[in-house]
Amino acid sequence: MFDGDKLLRVPGPTPVPSRVALASARPMLWHRSPEFVELFRRVESRLKALFETEGDVLIIAGSGTAAMESAVANLTSPGEEVVVLNGGKFGERWLELAHAFGAKPIELKYPYGQGVEPDALDRVLAQNPGAKVVYATQNESSTAVLNDIEALAKVARAHDALLVVDAVSSLGGAPLPMDAWGVDVVVTGSQKCLMLPPGLAFVGVSPRAWEKARASRGHRYYFDWSRYKKAAQNAESPYTSAVSLMYALDESLAMMEEEGKEARFERHRLMRAMVREGLRALGFTLFVEDRWASPTLTAATGGGVDPEALRKAVRKKTGVTFAGGQGDLKGKIFRIGHMGAATPLDMVTTLAAVEMGLAELGAPVAWGRGAGRALEVWKSWQ
Ligand SMILES: *Cc1c(COP(=O)(O)O)cnc(C)c1O
Numbered sequence: 001m002f003d004g005d006k007l008l009r010v011p012g013p014t015p016v017p018s019r020v021a022l023a024s025a026r027p028m029l030w031h032r033s034p035e036f037v038e039l040f041r042r043v044e045s046r047l048k049a050l051f052e053t054e055g056d057v058l059i060i061a062g063s064g065t066a067a068m069e070s071a072v073a074n075l076t077s078p079g080e081e082v083v084v085l086n087g088g089k090f091g092e093r094w095l096e097l098a099h100a101f102g103a104k105p106i107e108l109k110y111p112y113g114q115g116v117e118p119d120a121l122d123r124v125l126a127q128n129p130g131a132k133v134v135y136a137t138q139n140e141s142s143t144a145v146l147n148d149i150e151a152l153a154k155v156a157r158a159h160d161a162l163l164v165v166d167a168v169s170s171l172g173g174a175p176l177p178m179d180a181w182g183v184d185v186v187v188t189g190s191q192k193c194l195m196l197p198p199g200l201a202f203v204g205v206s207p208r209a210w211e212k213a214r215a216s217r218g219h220r221y222y223f224d225w226s227r228y229k230k231a232a233q234n235a236e237s238p239y240t241s242a243v244s245l246m247y248a249l250d251e252s253l254a255m256m257e258e259e260g261k262e263a264r265f266e267r268h269r270l271m272r273a274m275v276r277e278g279l280r281a282l283g284f285t286l287f288v289e290d291r292w293a294s295p296t297l298t299a300a301t302g303g304g305v306d307p308e309a310l311r312k313a314v315r316k317k318t319g320v321t322f323a324g325g326q327g328d329l330k331g332k333i334f335r336i337g338h339m340g341a342a343t344p345l346d347m348v349t350t351l352a353a354v355e356m357g358l359a360e361l362g363a364p365v366a367w368g369r370g371a372g373r374a375l376e377v378w379k380s381w382q
Contacts, residue, residue, distance in 0.1 A: 014340035023251035064189025067201035070223035078102035089142035139170035144299035281373035296339035314357035
């Protein structure tokens with residue numbers, strides 16, 4: 001089979017537009033040259049617009065987990081109680097990081113396939129007045145759930161606790177106006193909604209979070225936020241910048257600005273509706289009810305086929321890659337990514353790929369039922 005561009009419909013890495021890929025191929029720059037200063041300043045101001053913050057946005061070379069680790073290393077002291085909201089693989093990662101840094105996590109578990117209820121956080125913070133940092137996940141990629149960060153931030157504020165949000169698979173694809181919602185720390189990575197190759201991590205830090213970071217005694221070196229802030233005063237990173245990725249970032253942020261924030265969020269909501277309705281029409285069961293459904297990926301099960309067999313058949317016959325379940329959900333669901341460089345038209349072909357996979361497995365298929373339903377949703381989208 002033709003195997004040129006991989007058709008990635010997974011929750012990261014996502015397809016990289018040619019404009020972005022070409023930008024990353026520019027000649028190498030010295031990361032302390034005047035040209036780099038210009039690039040750094042432009043990227044910095046574009047990132048602040050993306051995060052919707054007047055605070056700092058730090059750029060770290062590493063995958064998304066690097067930014068997560070930095071938010072534990074800089075904000076907690078050994079022995080300190082923190083609250084971790086855990087409803088999937090990435091909530092679990094916060095828990096593991098808290099343990100790794102000697103913090104005492106108080107776990108607020110919420111069911112796989114649902115979001116966390118703000119009232120539950122209210123109760124946990126009331127019962128544990130010593131816990132002053134809450135680690136949350138906006139878009140739990142392992143279950144395809146989008147949490148209500150605006151409501152969680154209000155609760156955290158009321159208890160004078162910081163809210164740290166993993167927005168790795170949502171920032172850029174779903175609203176998260178950091179300052180307006182009163183979120184203290186937002187972490188994300190390059191390879192999801194930002195349409196970049198993997199390798200950069202970002203951390204938005206509010207003034208309240210800086211205060212806490214100064215007072216905390218967590219071990220840190222490469223991830224020491226204060227080093228990034230100090231270097232940024234000279235438009236530098238403390239260690240060698242991922243220069244090629246910075247070129248690419250500048251281009252992807254320009255593309256995001258050209259599309260516009262509202263249009264971008266609307267595109268993701270439309271893709272969600274197309275995929276969900278198309279899968280329903282094909283007899284699949286959606287793993288997440290509408291209330292918590294993520295605009296950047298969709299998880300489903302059923303359809304009379306084994307999800308792993310379906311993934312393999314789709315990939316073999318069409319070249320489209322879906323993700324499977326993680327952890328307890330392994331073999332139980334499949335996940336379709338629709339974030340970053342993906343269009344409504346791509347969702348039509350994605351559903352056609354699902355139909356082809358079903359037919360490959362010998363399941364009865366009414367050709368075009370899923371793809372057609374997606375087109376209907378698109379046509380009637382207001
Ligand atoms: C992808 C992802 C991460 C980061 O994973 P890396 O592999 O370290 O980039 C973190 N949280 C969520 C919710 C994610 O989807």
